[in-house]
Amino acid sequence: MASSVLEATRAAHEDLERLERLAVRELQRDPANARDRLFQSHRVRHMLDLVVSTSDKLVEIYEDKDGARKDEISTHLTAPVQSDIFPKYYERLKEIRDYHRRNHSARFVSETDDYEELLKEEPAIEFTGEEAFGRYLDLHELYNEFINSKFGSLMEYSAYVGTFAQTEKIAHNLKATRPYKEYLEHILEYLMSFLYRTEPLQDIEKIFTKLESEFEEQWINGEVPGWENKGTEKESVLQESAVDLDYYSTVEELVELGPEKLKEALTARGLKGGGTVQQRAERLFLLKHTPLEKLDRKHFAKGDDLKKEIALIEMKMKRLCEILDEEEVQADSESDDEDQQIYNPLKLPMGWDGKPIPYWLYKLHGLGQEFKCEICGNHSYWGRRAYERHFKEWRHQHGMRCLGIPNTKNFNEITSIKEATALWERIQAKQGQNKWRPDLEEEYEDKDGNIYNKKTYTDLQRQGLI
Numbered sequence: 001m002a003s004s005v006l007e008a009t010r011a012a013h014e015d016l017e018r019l020e021r022l023a024v025r026e027l028q029r030d031p032a033n034a035r036d037r038l039f040q041s042h043r044v045r046h047m048l049d050l051v052v053s054t055s056d057k058l059v060e061i062y063e064d065k066d067g068a069r070k071d072e073i074s075t076h077l078t079a080p081v082q083s084d085i086f087p088k089y090y091e092r093l094k095e096i097r098d099y100h101r102r103n104h105s106a107r108f109v110s111e112t113d114d115y116e117e118l119l120k121e122e123p124a125i126e127f128t129g130e131e132a133f134g135r136y137l138d139l140h141e142l143y144n145e146f147i148n149s150k151f152g153s154l155m156e157y158s159a160y161v162g163t164f165a166q167t168e169k170i171a172h173n174l175k176a177t178r179p180y181k182e183y184l185e186h187i188l189e190y191l192m193s194f195l196y197r198t199e200p201l202q203d204i205e206k207i208f209t210k211l212e213s214e215f216e217e218q219w220i221n222g223e224v225p226g227w228e229n230k231g232t233e234k235e236s237v238l239q240e241s242a243v244d245l246d247y248y249s250t251v252e253e254l255v256e257l258g259p260e261k262l263k264e265a266l267t268a269r270g271l272k273g274g275g276t277v278q279q280r281a282e283r284l285f286l287l288k289h290t291p292l293e294k295l296d297r298k299h300f301a302k303g304d305d306l307k308k309e310i311a312l313i314e315m316k317m318k319r320l321c322e323i324l325d326e327e328e329v330q331a332d333s334e335s336d337d338e339d340q341q342i343y344n345p346l347k348l349p350m351g352w353d354g355k356p357i358p359y360w361l362y363k364l365h366g367l368g369q370e371f372k373c374e375i376c377g378n379h380s381y382w383g384r385r386a387y388e389r390h391f392k393e394w395r396h397q398h399g400m401r402c403l404g405i406p407n408t409k410n411f412n413e414i415t416s417i418k419e420a421t422a423l424w425e426r427i428q429a430k431q432g433q434n435k436w437r438p439d440l441e442e443e444y445e446d447k448d449g450n451i452y453n454k455k456t457y458t459d460l461q462r463q464g465l466i
Contacts, residue, residue, distance in 0.1 A: 005061060005069045012058050016051060023047045034353060038198065042123035045200035125197055137161060137194060137324075142187055147394050151180050154394065165321045167314050168226035176307050184313040191320040199327060204320075211319055215312050220292075225318075227311045245288040254281035271295075373415040375399035 023044050031037035064070055128138045143160045146152040151174035155163075164187065167175070174180065195202055218224045243265040248254050254262065255277055262280040263273040271283060286295060348356035349367060362368065370380050371387035376395045381387040390396050391412055400407040403417065405424045414420050444457035446466050460466045 005072050009058065009061050009069075012054050012061070015054050016058075019047050019051050019054070023051075038125065039123055041200045042125060043121065046123070048201075127197065131194070137190075139164065139190070142183070142190065144394070145183055145186065149179060149183065150174060151177070151183075154398070165318055167317075172227075175310060178306075181306065181310050181313065184310060184317060188313055188317050188320070191317060191324070195320055195323065199323070202323065207319060207323075208316060211315060212312065215315055219308060219311065224311050224315065226314060227307070243284065245285070248285070248288070251278070251281045251285045254285055257281075371415070373399075374417050375403070375415055375420060 026040060026044055031040050061069060131138045139161055143157050146160060147154055151170050192204060195204065259277045259280065262277065262284060265284055266273040266280060342355060344356045346359065348359065348362050351357040365383050365385065367383045369384065370382055372378055372380055373396065376399050379395060381390050397407050403420060405420055411420055439455040440453050442454040444452050444454060
C-alpha cells in the first residue's frame with residue numbers, strides 16, 4: 001500500500017532491489033537440462049520486464065508533472081504545529097485501517113520473501129509439434145508461400161530449410177518487388193518470435209540498432225552482401241553522367257545542360273528524374289550544399305527506397321539466422337559433452353530432449369503407420385496427421401497436375417493413380433449428362449404432326465420415309 005508519492009517511490013525502489021537479487025539468485029542456479037534452462041531464461045526475462053515497468057513508473061514520479069511530489073516534500077520540510085501532530089497521526093491510522101478493511105487478501109511481504117512465487121512459476125511457452133520445443137524451425141507456411149511465388153522455385157521442404165536464408169541466389173529483378181518484401185517480412189517476424197521463445201534474454205532491438213547503423217554505411221559504399229553490384233553500377237553510371245556541381249553556381253546554369261543530361265545525373269544518384277527541366281535542375285542543385293545521405297527522402301526514387309528496405313530486411317534475417325546457428329552449435333557441444341549410449345530398441349523418434357519419445361505417445365499419434373501415395377511417386381508418410389496434411393502439399397499437387405486432374409476435395413484420401421483417373425472420368429461423364437445434346441433433345445415435326453428428335457428425323461428423311 002502506497003498512500004503517498006514518497007511512499008510509492010520508496011516501495012518502487014524496494015521492488016527493484018528485490019527483483020535484482022531474485023534475478024541474480026536464479027542465474028546462479030545450474031539448470032538440470034535444456035528444458036529447465038529455457039524456463040530459467042524466461043523467468044529472468046519476466047523479472048527484467050518487471051524491472052523496466054517499475055523503472056518507468058519511477059521516472060514518471062521523478063518528472064513530477066502534476067507537482068504532487070514537490071508539494072509533499074514541502075509539507076514534510078515545514079515544522080508541524082504541536083496541535084496538528086495527533087490529528088494527522090489518527091488521520092493516517094484511519095487510512096491504513098480503511099485500506100485493510102477493503103482489501104482482506106492483502107498480506108505483508110517480508111524482505112526475506114523475495115517473491116518466491118516468481119522462482120516457482122513455469123512459463124507458458126507455445127511451440128508447434130514441428131518445432132519440437134525449440135529445437136527446429138517450422139517453416140511450412142513460408143515454404144508454401146515461396147514455391148507458389150514468382151521469385152521461388154520448386155524444391156523439397158528439407159532443401160528449403162537449409163537454403164531459405166541464401167537470398168543472393170534470387171535474381172535482383174525478382175527481388176525488387178512488393179510480394180518479395182512481404183515474404184521477407186513474414187520470415188523476419190517468425191524468426192523474431194522463435195528467437196524470443198528460445199532465447200528470451202537476447203536483446204533483438206539492440207542487435208537491430210547496431211546492424212542498421214552498419215547497413216547505412218555499407219549501402220552508401222555499395223558493400224551490402226547480395227547487393228554489391230549496386231554500388232559498382234552506380235559508380236559506372238555516375239562516371240558516364242558525371243556532373244561536377246562545383247562548376248555551377250546557380251540553377252539556371254544547370255538548366256542549360258538539358259533535360260536528358262539532368263535526368264541521367266539524377267537517376268545515377270538514386271533521385272527522381274521526372275518533372276520539368278527547371279524542377280530537375282533545382283533537385284540536382286540541392287546536392288551542392290547538402291550531402292546525398294542527408295537529403296529529404298521525398299527527392300529519392302521509390303524503386304531505390306524499396307531495394308534499400310529489402311536489403312535491410314535481408315541483413316536482419318541473416319543476422320538472426322547466424323544467432324540461431326551459434327545457439328545450435330553451443331547446444332550440440334553441450335549435448336556432446338553429456339553424450340551417452342541411448343537405449344532405443346523400438347527405434348522410436350527422438351523428442352526435444354534428444355531422448356526417444358514415450359511409447360504411448362508414439363502409439364497415440366500412429367507414428368508406426370506407413371501411408372504410401374502412388375500419386376506422390378510412392379512417397380511414404382508416417383502417421384495419420386502427416387498423411388492427411390500431404391494432400392494440400394506441393395508434392396501431391398504436382399502429381400495431380402501431371403495427371404491433368406484438379407486437386408479438389410473429391411480426391412481426398414485417394415492415393416492410387418488408377419482410382420483418381422477413374423473418379424475423374426465419372427465426374428466428367430456426370431457433368432456431360434447435364435449438357436445440351438441437340439441430337440437427342442432438339443425436336444422436329446413432320447407434315448402429319450408426328451414429333452421426332454433431330455437424329456431420328458434426319459435418319460427417316462435420309463431414307464425417304466418423310
